[in-house]
Amino acid sequence: MNFQIDYFIKSNPAIIENKQLREPQVLSYLDAYNHFNEENSARDAVIILPTGAGKTGVIGLVPYGISNGRVLVITPQLVIKDHVFESLDPSEPDNFWLKREVLSSYTELPIVNEYDNDINQEELENSNIIVLNIHKLSTRFRNSLLQRVGPDFFDMIIIDEAHHSPAETWQNALNYFKNAKVVKVTGTPFRADRKPIEGKVITEYRLGRAMQQGIVKSLENFRLLPEQVYLTIDNDPTVKYTLEEIRAQGIKDENFISRSVALSKECNDQIIDESIKALTSKREGSSIPHKIIAVACSIEHGEDLEGMYQQRGLRAILIHSDLDKKVRKQLLTDIENNRCDVVIHVAMLGEGYDHKYLSIAAIFRPFKSLAPYSQFIGRILRKIDESETNRPSDNIGVVIAHRDLGLDPLWREYQKELKISEVIQKVKEQEKQEKRLQRELDRTYNKDVAGVELDGLLDVESEYYIATELTQENEAFEQEMARKIQAFKQLLPSSSEEELRKFILSQEKPETENPLLKSPKKYRMLIRTEFNNNVHENIPAQLISEFGVEKENRDFASAIPSRYNFIKNKESLDNAGIVTVYLNTKLKEQFGDRDDWVLDDFFRAEEYLEDLVKNLIEMIESTIRRD
CATH class of the missing domain: 3.40.50.300 (P-loop containing nucleotide triphosphate hydrolases)
Known part of the structure; x- marks a missing residue:
C-alpha cells in the first residue's frame, strides 16, 4: 500500500447500498457527510449509538468523502483502544472494511497504525489513520503525540466513547488540533461531568430500534x-x-x-x-x-x-x-x-x-x-x-x-x-x-x-x-416445545420435563461422534502436530514457491506491517522464518499460548489461519511482484 494524503477523498468505498452494513452505520455515515459537506458545519458532530450497533464500523466509515487528510482516533482506555485497532488493522484478515465488503482488496485499505513508543516519524507521516489511547496525548507523557506533529497534521479527529471528552487532556488535544473536523461517537448522551456532549447531535439511534431491527x-x-x-x-x-x-x-x-x-x-x-x-x-x-x-x-x-x-x-x-x-x-x-x-x-x-x-x-x-x-x-x-x-x-x-x-x-x-x-x-x-x-x-x-x-x-x-x-419467535418456540414435551410425556410418563426437553433438543441437533474423541489427548496431539507442520513448513514453502523467491532471502520482510518491526528488522530471519514467526505471532495474539489450547482452539485457529494466509498473500502482492 502506498500512502496518499488524500486517500479518503479518492477512494471509492461501498457504503450506501452495502447490505453487509447495519442500518445505524449507514445512517451515521450519511448524517456525517451531510453535516460536514452539505451543511459545511464547523461544529463537532455527535453520533449516539447503543452498544452492539456497530460503533467501530462507524469510526471506519466516516472519514470517506469527508476527511482531506489524516485521521486521529482517540479512545479513553486500553481495552477500547485494543478493540478499535484490531477491528481496523489491515493485517487482520477480518478487518472491518474487508469483512463488511466496504473495500474489496488489501491494496484498497488505508494505512492504519497504533501510536506507541516504537512508531518512527516516517511511519507516523505515512499513516491514513492513527489510533491511540488518550494518555498518549498528555503533555506529561515523554513521547506525547502533541510533541511530534504540528496542529494541522490531522484533518479529522474521531473520539470514541466521547462522554469522556471534557477531561483536560481531551480538551488540550482538541484545542491543539483546532482546525480538524471532530466526530464524537458514544452510547451515552452526557459527559463524565454530566453536561451535554459539546457539538451537534447528528445521529441518535435508539436501543429499541436496534432490537426491532435485530x-x-x-x-x-x-x-x-x-x-x-x-x-x-x-x-x-x-x-x-x-x-x-x-x-x-x-x-x-x-x-x-x-x-x-x-x-x-x-x-x-x-x-x-x-x-x-x-x-x-x-x-x-x-x-x-x-x-x-x-x-x-x-x-x-x-x-x-x-x-x-x-x-x-x-x-x-x-x-x-x-x-x-x-x-x-x-x-x-x-x-x-x-x-x-x-x-x-x-x-x-x-x-x-x-x-x-x-x-x-x-x-x-x-x-x-x-x-x-x-x-x-x-x-x-x-x-x-x-x-x-x-x-x-x-x-x-x-x-x-x-x-x-x-x-x-x-x-x-x-x-x-x-x-x-x-x-x-x-x-x-x-x-x-x-x-x-x-x-x-x-x-x-x-x-x-x-x-x-x-x-x-x-x-x-x-x-x-x-x-x-x-421474542415472538421465542414464545412460539417454547409453546411448540411444551407441546412436544406433553406428547412425549404420554409415551414416557416416568421422565421429567427437564429430561424430555434435553432429549428433544438432542434429537433436533444430532452430533456425529469422532472415534478419536474417545482418546481426546491423543487426538489433540495429532491435530497439534499437523497444525504446527502447516505453520512451520507447508505454508512458508507454499508462499516461497508461489512468489518465486529464494528461501534464504528476505523478500517478505517488506510486506510485514510496521507494528511487527521485531520481525521485519530481524536480519537472521529468512523468507521462511519471516512467514512462520509472523503467523505464530498473530495466532498467539488471537488465541494465547499454544500450550494452553484445547481441541476447540485448534479448530477455530485453523479457520483463522486460512484467512490469515489469504491476507498475508495480499500484503506480499502489494510489495513484490510474482515472477
Whole structure:
C-alpha cells in the first residue's frame, strides 16, 4: 500500500447500498457527510449509538468523502483502544472494511497504525489513520503525540466513547488540533461531568430500534422474589426485622438494605443458581459457548463469587484493575477463546468490552444511576451471528437481579429510552448517590451490613425489554416445545420435563461422534502436530514457491506491517522464518499460548489461519511482484 494524503477523498468505498452494513452505520455515515459537506458545519458532530450497533464500523466509515487528510482516533482506555485497532488493522484478515465488503482488496485499505513508543516519524507521516489511547496525548507523557506533529497534521479527529471528552487532556488535544473536523461517537448522551456532549447531535439511534431491527440481542429481565426476607442488625441474631419493618420504623435507609442484600451469601446463592439455570437452558442442544457476566461490589466480593461459581463446577474468572497487565491480558484471551463459563468483573468491563457470547448479566451489586447500570447490561447486547444460532433464545440476553437490590427504577428508566435532556437531568440527580454508594461498597465489605435470612419459596418473574420479532419467535418456540414435551410425556410418563426437553433438543441437533474423541489427548496431539507442520513448513514453502523467491532471502520482510518491526528488522530471519514467526505471532495474539489450547482452539485457529494466509498473500502482492 502506498500512502496518499488524500486517500479518503479518492477512494471509492461501498457504503450506501452495502447490505453487509447495519442500518445505524449507514445512517451515521450519511448524517456525517451531510453535516460536514452539505451543511459545511464547523461544529463537532455527535453520533449516539447503543452498544452492539456497530460503533467501530462507524469510526471506519466516516472519514470517506469527508476527511482531506489524516485521521486521529482517540479512545479513553486500553481495552477500547485494543478493540478499535484490531477491528481496523489491515493485517487482520477480518478487518472491518474487508469483512463488511466496504473495500474489496488489501491494496484498497488505508494505512492504519497504533501510536506507541516504537512508531518512527516516517511511519507516523505515512499513516491514513492513527489510533491511540488518550494518555498518549498528555503533555506529561515523554513521547506525547502533541510533541511530534504540528496542529494541522490531522484533518479529522474521531473520539470514541466521547462522554469522556471534557477531561483536560481531551480538551488540550482538541484545542491543539483546532482546525480538524471532530466526530464524537458514544452510547451515552452526557459527559463524565454530566453536561451535554459539546457539538451537534447528528445521529441518535435508539436501543429499541436496534432490537426491532435485530441488530442487537433482545432483553429479558428476571427479578428474584423471595417470599420473605429478614434482616438482623448490630450483630444481634436474636431479633429479626422484615424489610417492611426496617423501612416503616426508619431503622436503616435503602442503601443499607440494598448493600446488605448484595453482600449476603443467601441472596448471592439465589442469583448464582438462577444464572446457572439460565446458562444451562441456553447451552442445551447448542454448540454456542454462552457465558455469564457478573458484576461484584468489590474485589473481595468478586473473589467470593468466583469461589461460589467454581464450587458449582463452573469455570469462573475474576477481572479487576489491580491485576498485573499480563495476567489481565491472559484472562481476556481466555474469555475470547471460550475457556470460561463465568466472567466476574469489578469496575473493569463497564464499557468498550465486546464479546458476543456474553448472554446472561448477573447483577450482584446495587446501582444508583442509569449510566453504569446500562453500561453493564450493554455487555450482553452484542448479537450472535445468525449462522451460529439454533433457536431464537440464543439472541435474547437475560438480566438477573434480586428484587431488594432496588434496581427496578433503573430498569424502568432503561426501558423508557428518555430524551437526552431528560436523561441528563436524571443522571445529575443520581450521580451523588452513585458515588456515595461506591465508596460505601469499597469501604464496608462485610461490615456495616445486616445478616440476611430468607424464608418461604423463591418466585421469579420476568419481562422483555421490548417485544420484538425475536421474542415472538421465542414464545412460539417454547409453546411448540411444551407441546412436544406433553406428547412425549404420554409415551414416557416416568421422565421429567427437564429430561424430555434435553432429549428433544438432542434429537433436533444430532452430533456425529469422532472415534478419536474417545482418546481426546491423543487426538489433540495429532491435530497439534499437523497444525504446527502447516505453520512451520507447508505454508512458508507454499508462499516461497508461489512468489518465486529464494528461501534464504528476505523478500517478505517488506510486506510485514510496521507494528511487527521485531520481525521485519530481524536480519537472521529468512523468507521462511519471516512467514512462520509472523503467523505464530498473530495466532498467539488471537488465541494465547499454544500450550494452553484445547481441541476447540485448534479448530477455530485453523479457520483463522486460512484467512490469515489469504491476507498475508495480499500484503506480499502489494510489495513484490510474482515472477
